[in-house]
Amino acid sequence: MHRLNNKRILVGITGGIAAYKSAEMVRHLIKAGAEVHVIMTSAACEFITPLTMQALSGNIVHTSMLDPKAEAGMGHIELAKWADAVLIAPASADFIARMAAGMGDDLLATMCLVTQAPIYLGPAMNQGMWMDAATQHNCEVLRSRGVTLFGPDKGFQACGDVGPGRMLDPLTLVEMLAEQFSTGALAGRNVVITAGPTQEAIDPVRYISNHSSGKMGFALAKAAAEAGASVRLISGPVHLPTPDRVERIDVTSARDMHAAAMQQTSDSDIFISCAAVADFRPETVAEIKIKKDPDSPNEGMTVSLVRNPDIVASVAAKEDRPFVVGFAAETGNVIEYAKDKRKRKNLDLIVANDVSDTSIGFNSDDNAVTLIGADIEEPLPKCSKRQLAGQLIEMIAQFYSQSQEQQSQAETTQHTEESA
Template identity: 45%
Template sequence: MLSGRRILLIFGGGIAAFKGLDLIRRLRERGASVTPVLTGAATEFVTPLSVSALAGEKVYTDLFDLTDEAEMGHIQLSRVADLVVVAPATADLMAKMATGQADDLASTLLLATDTPVMIAPSMNVRMWEHPATQRNLATLRADGVSVVGPNEGDMACGEYGPGRMAEPMEIVGAIETALQDGPLRGKRVLVTSGPTHEPIDPVRYIANRSSGAQGTAIAQALRDLGAEVVFVTGPATEPWPQGVLVVEVETAKQMHEAVMSALPVEVGIFAAAVADWRVDGVSDSKIKKTKDGLPSLAFTENPDILAEVSQLKKGRPQLVVGFAAETDDVIAHATAKRKRKGCDWIMANDVSPETGIMGGSENAVVLISDQGAEEWPRMGKLDVAKRLASRVAEALK
């Protein structure tokens, strides 16, 4: 898929720069050529010699190098690639990109390019969560910059949380998606998937039978049409799709937060089986059996994610698609749900136990829109996903 593609790879100055060496190797294995650019800070973490040896190309570091400017000026260098990738994208580099600064070779290339740009952020969790970084991220996304990662985990500084640079193969998958010439290229799509788990106490929770198979298939189908996919998933049993940004959550409240953080998007597809209620007052310790009888559990409503996104006054996706898992009067209930929530489409299905759909490999859906109900034949979940992705592409034309 990447054979003959040209990648301009900019290394920011962070500990994750070492992952860039493996990224070069992975890209070249797939036939891509890589032209490396190192910031001054990046050379403190990786050497130009090691980068050049892996890339098989000259490494560019200095904006005012007379030889480099004579052979290939920085303006030309910024425009000969099929994609500009910044990995790691530090908080400093993101700030420069968002505000249009150009005080070194990397930032000048990024300001001068008319080539699509992708960033793989990497920084301390507090830096990532800082309002300034989040403002810069929103600006970059609005400018059309695609983002892969960051992931959550242990950091070199000893802290834990989001801020780890995406792994090289995740970035490769995102690059392959970005370079596809599908009808959804340049479109950012949000997909929710899987169940949510609502805790009762530290060892028990309320859940449902969703495997996440349909949501995963939808994310894959949209990715294959060139979309940049943000995949927000509960604790599903289905493996994650490759080449998309995965955000793991457990509860409905966490899914709500992840969804709102992912906006703006052109399309929102809400395939997750989100719990309608949660326990009001989760016990800090395991609830024990007593002679007094069964424990009493009080419930409270979870956020209505589909309705909130559908009814946004500002930043509403162009297309909002919900799902309705029903056990009776499927079309009637799904039609009422679409009107109540305010979404554009509802994908309704019968999940009665005898259908085998919940947790199974097949699905039989009815597409509910303002045009009425369109029944699809029973088919594999990947086929359902491909058909839905095709309809999404048509709707965005």
């Protein structure tokens, strides 16, 4: 159930006696840590009141596309974009038919046309309606479009019939929904991630930087948030939108990023250093733009460089350090250099990345890496950075959990020895 932590669930309720079960379903969603908005059809309002659902969800209930108060709070288009998932339960035979036909004749049907979030239906109807050829055809149409059906269940029905068509138990529906999300392995954890390049000023208009796009770091931030973590993203200058539910801290130089990282990791559980930080900066920065000497057209310019602070090593050296993951962007001897970097900087894990391959290097949408630890060397094949980020976050969460268990065991052993 922790997989639903921080998830945004749009609950749809259609007309049917099973609508009373939706109240318990929403209660379970809230208890699991989800944020819930509810849409009710006019028929649903005949079985259970919007006020009940508002009290349980903590949000105004949406019943009409033409409600100016609801639109002022969260417009129906924004509501469709807001959701991580749409769960419609009970889903009546009538609604399933209208949805299969692509109709947009009420707010809930319109949401299904607009949203890009996955849609899950909990059918609830008389057993004869469920087994009717038209209903079965409509369900197959929706399945072909990527809609998932949870149930229905079999058993005694309110009309007196016995057979398939009952809405699943509310808790079962919530558990099935939770299974659709990532493991929630970082639920309740604080994660700090650095991303993008840094810019080291030469004068007011020139700087030293690199080709990092920030895509990998931003993908990791999104994946960590989806895994239930509270995420702070320290980003160098990039042109990327902030991932949903991620706190972004913009910086420019390596020293700016170092200061932000030291501050933000004071209460973090995991630190992932994904930024491509400039190792050096100009020793001095000109106050005005440096001009070419017109009398010496062939004259060059010498820039004296000094070393920047090592961000990941500084965090790893903190007394109350988080679990530290570094990145090694190399163009040759990738694995060897990464292993050496991990040991020298006292990192828990390091991700080795061959940036000489232009198909997976800077600015690419794809990547292929090797995750390296004290007892692991795990290649992760080429895939999209979004997919790769999900894999890395799951593995990082696993190793973090193992390190916490080892630390706890060591503290228990020490306490026992001191008490002996």
